[in-house]
Amino acid sequence: MANPLPQPVERENYLNKEYGVWSWLLTTDHKRIALLYLLSITFFFFIGGFFALLIRLELLTPAGDLVQADTYNKLFTMHGMVMVFFFLIPSIPAVLGNFLVPLMVGAKDLAFPRINLLSWYLYIIGGVMMLHCMLTGGVDTGWTFYAPFSTAFTNTKIVEAGLAIFVAGFSSILTGLNFVVTIHRMRAPGMTWSRLPLFIWAHYATSIIQLLGTPVIAITIVLVAAERTLHLGIFDPKLGGDPLLFQHLFWFYSHPAVYIMILPAMGVVTEIIACFSRKRIFGYHFVALSSIAIAVFGFLVWAHHMFVAGISIYAALVFSFLSYAVAVPSAIKVFNWTATLYKGSIHYDAPMLYAFGFLGLFTIGGLTGLFLAALGIDVHVTDTYFVVAHFHYIMVGGAVMGYLGGMHFWWPKISGRLYPEGWARLAALIVFIGFNLTFFPQFILGYMGMPRRYYDYSHMPEFQVLNVLSTAGATVLGVGYLLPMIYFLWSMRYGKPAPDNPWNAAGLEWKTTSPPPTFNFEEEPVVTWEAYNYDELDAPHPQEVPVAR
Amino acid sequence: MIGPIRKNSMFAARVTLTIALLAISAWGQMNNGIMSPPANSRPPRLENVGIEQRLDAQVPPDLTFRDETGKAVKLGDYFGRKPMILNLVYYNCTMLCGEALAGLAGAMRLVKFDVGNEFDVITVSFDPRETPEIAAAKKKDFVGRYGRPGAAAGWHFLTGPPESVNALTKAVGFQYQYDPKINQFAHATAIMVLTPQGRISRYFYGVDFPPKDLRMGLVEASQGKIGNAVDAVLLYCYHYNPETGKYGAVVANILRLGAVVTILILGTFLFILWRMERSAPRRTLPSGARAS
Numbered sequence: 036m037a038n039p040l041p042q043p044v045e046r047e048n049y050l051n052k053e054y055g056v057w058s059w060l061l062t063t064d065h066k067r068i069a070l071l072y073l074l075s076i077t078f079f080f081f082i083g084g085f086f087a088l089l090i091r092l093e094l095l096t097p098a099g100d101l102v103q104a105d106t107y108n109k110l111f112t113m114h115g116m117v118m119v120f121f122f123l124i125p126s127i128p129a130v131l132g133n134f135l136v137p138l139m140v141g142a143k144d145l146a147f148p149r150i151n152l153l154s155w156y157l158y159i160i161g162g163v164m165m166l167h168c169m170l171t172g173g174v175d176t177g178w179t180f181y182a183p184f185s186t187a188f189t190n191t192k193i194v195e196a197g198l199a200i201f202v203a204g205f206s207s208i209l210t211g212l213n214f215v216v217t218i219h220r221m222r223a224p225g226m227t228w229s230r231l232p233l234f235i236w237a238h239y240a241t242s243i244i245q246l247l248g249t250p251v252i253a254i255t256i257v258l259v260a261a262e263r264t265l266h267l268g269i270f271d272p273k274l275g276g277d278p279l280l281f282q283h284l285f286w287f288y289s290h291p292a293v294y295i296m297i298l299p300a301m302g303v304v305t306e307i308i309a310c311f312s313r314k315r316i317f318g319y320h321f322v323a324l325s326s327i328a329i330a331v332f333g334f335l336v337w338a339h340h341m342f343v344a345g346i347s348i349y350a351a352l353v354f355s356f357l358s359y360a361v362a363v364p365s366a367i368k369v370f371n372w373t374a375t376l377y378k379g380s381i382h383y384d385a386p387m388l389y390a391f392g393f394l395g396l397f398t399i400g401g402l403t404g405l406f407l408a409a410l411g412i413d414v415h416v417t418d419t420y421f422v423v424a425h426f427h428y429i430m431v432g433g434a435v436m437g438y439l440g441g442m443h444f445w446w447p448k449i450s451g452r453l454y455p456e457g458w459a460r461l462a463a464l465i466v467f468i469g470f471n472l473t474f475f476p477q478f479i480l481g482y483m484g485m486p487r488r489y490y491d492y493s494h495m496p497e498f499q500v501l502n503v504l505s506t507a508g509a510t511v512l513g514v515g516y517l518l519p520m521i522y523f524l525w526s527m528r529y530g531k532p533a534p535d536n537p538w539n540a541a542g543l544e545w546k547t548t549s550p551p552p553t554f555n556f557e558e559e560p561v562v563t564w565e566a567y568n569y570d571e572l573d574a575p576h577p578q579e580v581p582v583a584r
Numbered sequence: 585m586i587g588p589i590r591k592n593s594m595f596a597a598r599v600t601l602t603i604a605l606l607a608i609s610a611w612g613q614m615n616n617g618i619m620s621p622p623a624n625s626r627p628p629r630l631e632n633v634g635i636e637q638r639l640d641a642q643v644p645p646d647l648t649f650r651d652e653t654g655k656a657v658k659l660g661d662y663f664g665r666k667p668m669i670l671n672l673v674y675y676n677c678t679m680l681c682g683e684a685l686a687g688l689a690g691a692m693r694l695v696k697f698d699v700g701n702e703f704d705v706i707t708v709s710f711d712p713r714e715t716p717e718i719a720a721a722k723k724k725d726f727v728g729r730y731g732r733p734g735a736a737a738g739w740h741f742l743t744g745p746p747e748s749v750n751a752l753t754k755a756v757g758f759q760y761q762y763d764p765k766i767n768q769f770a771h772a773t774a775i776m777v778l779t780p781q782g783r784i785s786r787y788f789y790g791v792d793f794p795p796k797d798l799r800m801g802l803v804e805a806s807q808g809k810i811g812n813a814v815d816a817v818l819l820y821c822y823h824y825n826p827e828t829g830k831y832g833a834v835v836a837n838i839l840r841l842g843a844v845v846t847i848l849i850l851g852t853f854l855f856i857l858w859r860m861e862r863s864a865p866r867r868t869l870p871s872g873a874r875a876s
Contacts, residue, residue, distance in 0.1 A: 219857040246850055254842065258835065269835050280836055 048451065048550040063148035064553055069134035070449070071155050072125060077520065079121040079162060082169075084513065086114035091473075091506040097499050099491030107490035108175035109191070115178030117169075120200050121162055123434055124292060127299035128245075129158070129210055131441045132238050134449060136214055138544035139232050141223025141562065143554040146216035154209035161203030168195040177488060179289070180255075182270030182281040186262040193263055197256040204249045207295075211245030214238050223543070225562035229323075232542055232566045233316060236323040237302025240330035244291045244298075247334070252288035255281065282344055286337035294333040296430055297397070298326055300437025301368055304390045307444050308372050309567040310540040311387035312379025316567050318371045325364035332361040342413045351410055358408035365401050369394065384538075385459035389440030392467045396432025400425060403478065418488075421481025424474045432470055439466065439519060446523065447537045451550040452530030458522045466515035472508025476501035541567050633770045635787065636757035643670065643782040647751055649708065649744035652720040659706070659752070662740065663782040667805040668704045671775040672758050674711035675718045675741075677768070683791040684773040685722070689730045694795035695802070699730065700738025703802050707739070710753055710760060711769065712746040719743050756784060777801040 049066045059067055089110050093101045102110065133151065137144050145151050168174065174196045176185045185193050218239050222231075258269050259281070268274030270281040309316050316322055338346055338354040346354075372394060381387070403425040406412050416422060443463075446454050480501050485492060492498050536545040541564075547556050564571065645660025662668065671688060673681035685707070692699060699705055709719065719741040727735050744752075753760065760771035775793065777786040785805035788797065 215854070216857070219861060243850075243854075247846065250846055251843075254839065277836070284839070 046548060047552060048548060049553045050451065050550050052553050061152075063144070063152050065133050065137050065145045065148065065151055066449075066551065066553075068151050068155050069130050072129040072133060072158070075155075075159060075162060076122050076125055076130065079117050080516075082166075083114050083117035083122055084516065086110050086117065087509065088513065090114060091509040093490055094492075094502045095506045097491070097493040097496045097502075099493070102490065104490055105175060108177075108488070109173040111488060112174050112177050113169055116174070116196060116200065117165065118430075119178055119292065120203055121158075121165060123296045123430055124207055125158060125203075125210075126296070126434065126438045127303060127441060128214070128238060128241055128295070129154075129206075131303065131438070131445060132214065132241075132299060133210070135445065135544055136217055136235065136238055137221065138448075138547065138551060138555055139235055139542060140218060140221055141226055141543045141556065141560040142217060142221035143556070145213045146221055147213050150209050151213055154206040154213070157206035157209070158203050161199045161201075161206065164195060164199035164202065168192045168199060179285060180259060180281075181285075182259060182262070182276075182278050183272070186259055186269075187271050187273065194260045197260055201253050201256045204253045207245050208249045211242035211249075214242040215246065218242075223560045223562055226543075227562075229320065230562055230565050231323075232302075233305040233319070233322050233326075234299075234302035237298045237305070237326045240326035241295055241298045243327075244295050244330050244333065248288040248291045248295075251284060252292075255284040255288070258284075279341070279344060279346065282341050283338065286340045287334070290337040290340065291330075291333045293426070293429060294329055296434040297437075298329060300393065300397075300434045300441075301326070303437045303441035303444070304372065304393050305368075306540075306542070307386045307390040307440050308375055309569065310444070310538050311382045311384060311390070312376050313382075313569045313573055314375055314379045314567070315565075315569060316371065317374035317377075318367075319566070321367050322371050325367045328364040329361065332357065332364065336361050336408075339408050339413070342410055343417045355408050355410050359405060362401060362405055362408075365397075369398055369401075383460075385454075385456060385463050386440045386444035388460055388463035388467075389436050389443065392463065392470075393433060393436040393440065396428050396436060396467075396470065400428030400432055403428065416481055418486055419481035420477040420485045420487055423487050424477035424481060427474045427477070432474070436466070436470075439463075442519070442523070444538070445544070446526070447533030448544055448549050448551070450523075450527055450530070451533050452526045453533050453537065454519075454526045454530060455522050458518065462515055462518035462522075465511060465518065469508050469510075469512030469515045473505050473512050474508070476504045476508075480505075539572060541569060541572055632759050632761055633772060634759050635772050635774050635789070636759065637784075637787050638755070638757040639784055639787075641755060641757075641784050643778060643784065644751055644755055645782055647744070647748040649742040649748055650716050652716050652723045652741045654716040657740075657742070659782070662704055662706060664780060666703050666780055667785070667802050668706055668778040668780075668782075669775050669802075670706050670708070670756070670778055671773075672708050672710050672753065672756070672771075673773075674709045674769060675714050675722045676711065679768070680771070680773045680791060684775070685726050686729065687791040687793055688775060689726050691793040691795050691798050692730060693732075695799045697799065697802060698732055698734065698738075700734040700736070703738070703806070705739040706742065708742045708744070708749075708752060710749050710758070710771070712744065712749050714743045716743055777805045779805045779807060 049064055059071065062068060062071075089102065090107070093099070093107055093110075095101075099107070133145070172192050174189075174191045174193055176189055176191070176193065180193070180197070218231075218235055261267050262269045262271060262274070262276065266274060268276040270276040270278050272278060305316060305322060336354060336358045338350060339358045342351050342355075403421070407416065407422065407425060443454065443459055446452070480498055481487075483498070485495065485498050492502075533549045535547065535549050537549075538545070543556075543560055543562070544551075546560060643659060645658060645663055647659050649657055649659065651657050669688070671684065673684060675681070688705070692705075697703055707722075723736070723739065723741040727739055730739070752758075756776055758771070758774070760769050762768075763770055772789070773791055774787050774789045776784050777788070777798075779785050786801040788801065
């Protein structure tokens with residue numbers, strides 16, 4: 036059996052095996068690379084959050100008084116770019132996925148450990164370019180880069196921001212490639228496809244989207260740069276180009292990109308709900324295949340971003356229908372999670388609180404997505420705060436809730452320490468309240484007609500009450516996000532040492548030590564059980580208390 | 585008493601309508617004067633000069649002309665075999681026509697297809713006063729410049745009576761005007777690529793024709809009769825833009841090709857991975873096996 040590690044008396048793990056900067060910067064250990072990603076995306080999360088804070092402060096009063104119009108344009112643009120490309124897309128796959136995919140399938144590492152390190156460096160190069168772009172002027176087109184404004188009119192740093200996203204995109208492609216090959220080729224003996232945790236299925240679907248979609252945004256950015264610098268007529272009608280082509284290309288990636296964010300979060304939530312209900316997941320195969328269905332159908336709905344852009348009514352009808360259709364696999368998941376909870380032995384630990392938050396917020400985000408997929412309503416609310424609220428419910432209420440839930444669930448495995456449970460539950464509550472206070476008023480604002488991307492609404496002072504609520508909520512939400520960062524850091528030094536399986540959870544990652552050794556398992560695991568065998572875990576051991584905490 | 589009233593009201597209506605029309609036209613003129621950019625109108629002599637594209641129009645095959653040897657020919661005699669380039673000039677032209685013919689000969693020298701082999705050229709004088717002798721002299725000159733063997737058999741220099749000239753120029757949308765003061769014609773220059781059946785496939789304007797566009801135009805007009813698979817693929821990526829009269833790379837088509845290639849690569853990659861698992865299942869136990 037494969038077990039090359041000499042075993043000292045003191046338990047060696049991936050954290051204490053080597054020390055020093057180079058042992059981190061040159062590591063090929065997927066767990067260390069996951070931590071590198073964790074540090075970098077947290078950095079960008081707080082930068083993006085800082086921009087969000089300034090946006091909310093500007094909108095506190097109807098007049099445009101805090102920043103200039105141009106500055107405001109740059110603020111929401113950089114907020115979007117940083118959050119989408121440098122936080123949300125890498126968040127769960129590059130941190131939790133990197134850490135957990137090999138552990139969950141029972142492998143020593145990812146299939147291509149060096150490529151994994153390369154993908155982090157690409158992310159960092161892209162990130163540094165983005166930082167440089169921000170510090171030397173930024174971009175004011177909105178994160179959507181719409182042409183011909185981006186190619187012919189604005190004089191901000193389009194090309195540099197584009198290249199930053201281009202480079203970071205390759206990081207995403209390489210991560211996806213690594214996951215696909217690992218899931219196919221590196222599974223432990225006995226780990227069949229129908230025994231895989233649904234987290235793995237979600238990451239498999241995500242990886243396919245990354246592989247298929249990310250090249251399109253890369254090409255689109257190159258075309259924008261080519262039109263901007265060489266004046267090739269691609270998107271600008273003055274040069275003989277087609278501005279709709281840009282929107283088609285952009286959304287062909289950027290709509291599936293939402294599924295890159297939400298599918299891994301769904302995977303996380305599936306693990307958490309099964310563990311804290313002490314039950315098998317209801318309809319395992321439906322949940323697994325709905326991930327694949329979302330990945331496939333997600334590529335066929337992009338033009339619902341363009342209903343008012345002048346596409347043909349027949350195309351709009353088809354895309355409207357397909358956008359309704361893509362809600363079906365998402366709904367399958369929500370119903371199956373609910374059915375899993377039914378008659379479960381539910382424990383309200385912090386990860387489960389985030390999972391509950393995810394369930395509610397994702398459902399609201401998804402249902403308002405159906406409003407927007409309806410051709411008539413979409414015309415009314417296009418480019419209003421209704422859209423802003425909708426996608427924040429999915430991307431923050433869904434993806435970030437899932438990410439935080441997963442961070443709490445696997446923190447004992449990652450750090451070898453327990454976080455303070457009371458604080459964590461409080462933080463989960465604060466995040467939930469703060470989130471809803473921030474974004475629910477925006478649904479109403481949007482329905483009343485407040486346009487997005489306006490820094491001054493002094494002609495409609497009646498919008499102020501809801502905007503004040505929203506800004507207040509953003510402050511609460513900010514506190515909710517700061518808390519976990521503080522107590523996670525605190526727990527690394529002062530937290531109680533974590534047992535190998537603090538939640539008594541199913542899954543191979545809990546069968547190794549906390550934190551795991553560099554090559555994950557002392558012995559190559561052999562899998563003879565199905566995923567989520569909580570009935571077997573809880574039933575036959577009277578000496579063990581089948582409660583997580 | 586009903587009649588006169590109705591008549592009166594009709595009259596009133598007419599007057600109102602007339603005033604309204606005058607007002608609109610006055611408003612329009614005012615608009616032209618104040619609101620519009622500097623007038624772009626042409627001097628009256630040039631008003632009817634230009635080219636109106638009649639894509640896919642049939643060039644009348646039964647029009648009679650005389651070729652450079654003086655033999656009477658019908659245009660249809662040249663149809664039915666290969667794509668053609670039609671250009672309308674007059675041989676005693678002091679300005680553009682010589683340039684256009686030289687430009688055409690120069691462009692054709694850079695195209696890999698041979699005149700007389702893959703395609704023919706029909707040059708027609710739209711000055712009915714010109715004779716086969718002048719045509720023969722021009723033919724000698726330009727076929728010599730083109731310089732490839734066999735071109736004389738495929739490049740025809742025609743002259744003809746006014747009715748044939750009128751019918752031809754009308755059919756292809758070529759508008760010109762005689763200026764008696766200088767004894768010259770005001771005209772535009774363009775060449776047309778015809779399908780083997782004599783339908784107009786493409787127009788190229790000017791006196792300078794990009795060889796790549798010309799080749800693509802011929803490949804397209806030939807309907808697959810000349811050119812190879814690479815040309816067919818290139819033709820898919822380059823599309824004729826009627827506004828500029830040029831072939832431009834159509835980004836959408838290139839992207840479509842890229843998308844197909846991407847999906848093929850990803851599909852093959854996943855297919856191979858699935859096949860490998862089926863053929864080498866040693867890392868997985870039989871899924872029926874269950875323990876504890």
